[in-house]
Amino acid sequence: MALYDNKYWLLSHIRNSFISTDDTGMCELVMVGENLPDSLVDALDKYPDTDDSQEEDDEIEHESYDIQLDSDFNVRKFGSNMSSWMEKMDQKRKRAGRSKNIKWESNAEKMSDEDRMKMFAKQEIPKEQPAFKSLLSEQIQNCIRMPKNPFMEYSKFDGSAQVGVPVRKYKIFLTMLPENQKNYPMLVVCVATAKIQELIGLICYKCSSSIVYGDFPLQPVSSYGLYITEEDGEVDRDFPCLDAKECVAKFGFTCLGLVEHKNNKIVTFENSEQLVMRNLEETLSSSEQASAALDESKQLIVDMELMKGHEIAMIAPLYQSYRAFIITKMRSKVEIHLGISGEKLEIDPVHQKNAKFVLSRQKPVSHHMDCIGSCIITDTKSSKTTFRIDYVSVPGNKEIVGSNSLPSNVSMKHYDFEADNATAEEIVQKMNIILDIRSSTSRKEFIATLEKKKEKKGFV
């Protein structure tokens, strides 16, 4: 009993008890960092007995013989190495106990004729089967219209029962579920090579094929994010969700929360069909409803796409300036501003500080939209796209619009430009929309004449 009035020993005992009973490992984490002997001695005993303190310091430093800190802290945190090892041994023993080995006896005596006669006696071949139906056919015919699980493709990332493939185990809290269901995590085992996105798909697949959550309407994979989550299911919103394109093996967290992104930019229109996965044997009427819902959402996508088209058409004639390079006849590039509006195409050279070559200097020019024949992409490289604008050059740059035929002295010319892929595409799209919008009768005639001229030129 003498030990119990030793405050150092008591404190050490309490600390050890905390550490050894706390499975989450939090106590260990907090207490390990402290330099206890010094601080304790200072705080508790203002007048230490020098003889005593030495041995008590030792005692505190030793902590307990049971507890040995090891570096792989995470492993200790969730069931120690020991228990998982015990589990493995136990499984092995069970397997060995249950499985029976039968070995081929190659040296044993041959089977006697009598045995053979008995064992391999000819049996009558059953005549035609009575009229029974196949259960498979019945089940398939009963759910002809069953919608295909959209997450089916992710089932291949399931790591449970994989042999020789590294896997990761996760506790997933499904935060989008109703209150009474979301408090318990779903255990998901995933192959370690999967991406976060594929893990989300696998979670959705497990969710949609489970009996408990089977009715819950799930969104496409892109509208969910995985967040770092506490053991109690509290999502840590201070961190962004795990990058969907990263491999799961990159992250060490074992407890994650699946969160639906509402009204977020990640949600795209193309994917926004809501897929309702019902449980297995659904009645025909409800599957019809589901398909009706699908039709509706498809209509929505078509509408959205139409709207998108209108929007682009509406903003096309508005003036916009792009930065691009014009390729001169000398094959040199000059940086220019390409101004496009519904009426005009303007080419303005950017002021060049070190322009040494007079030849490559570009004069600012402006063309009326009706002089423009076409605008097409001529070449796409990995980083650059070149495109060509055909135009009609009239001496003196006179207006030709409204006249029924082209003046005889016009000539066909073109500009070659180069810009980064996105800009080039935008310019070409904008130009073509403008040209389409302006297709008045006079312009059509103009284009027809242009074609003729081109042909002529080709023959000559």
Added chain:
Amino acid sequence: MSGEAGAIGSDQIIFATGGYDHTIKLWQTHTGNCQKTLQHAESQVNMLEITPDRRYLAAASYQHIRMFDLTTTNQNHDFNYEGVPKNVTAVGFEKNTKWMYSGGEDGKVRIWDLRETTNNPHHYEVFAPVTCVQLHPNQSEVFIGDQNGTIHMWDMKTDNADQYIPDLDNMIIDLAINPDGTHLAAVNSKGRCFIWSISGGCKSEERTTILPKNKFEAHPRQALKCKFSPDSNYLVTTSSDQTAKIWDAKNNFKLIKELKHNNKRWVWDAAFSSDSQYLFTGSSDNIARLWNVKDGTIEREYVGHQKAITTIAFRDVFVPA
């Protein structure tokens, strides 16, 4: 997911797939969900077969035949038959699950007494790797195909055997006997299909003889499997030419349907539903498919394997019409 622990009852359809990824998967056929995954860690699975009493799933593999009890939630095998020095390529059962036959690359066809009434082994040796073994519905004779292109008809009762060589030096890949016991089909490495009519063999003293009946080029490349439908109306052949073909067994083996999928790679195995209306196939794109025989359309896909599916086993359930 309920499947993790699912034991399969006697009233349930059993559909198992296996192959190169060291797992065997059991599927819920009408939903396409994987019900259970069995580990087969030591090697690939060469052939799967379900016992006629629906209790065990046998997996023939390298040097072993493992049997898994389907009626328990146990993930591990319950019986391990060993002593074969090489790959076991074929496995099958007597109709009352009294004994099991196996064929191996060591050239031996072995009879394993499942009820252990006798310790004396019975086997037949063919001096070439055995590729396939088929039991005659009379439960007394087996047909054996080997890599030299020979078909052996082994009478287990008398221990006599007859040999047939339909196409010299072209490996017999698979054999099939229709449930009536009237026709034998064989496919070889050149994609050729041979049909014999079987006569006799039904009564105890009658000698079984086979007569060549038909021969046709089923596939331009190596064939992999052939199987008769339960109603004996169809013969299906699968091949490395990425198709499965259904032939009319009642009408001179005319081609009825060619089942082909865009992504499809080698079609390794096929199995008919008990009413011969549907057909399962397993292929190298890791997916098993269920086809409607009449329309040639895909009804279901079974996704989950990480590597090629090379063997499937299926046992349907009869319901009163």
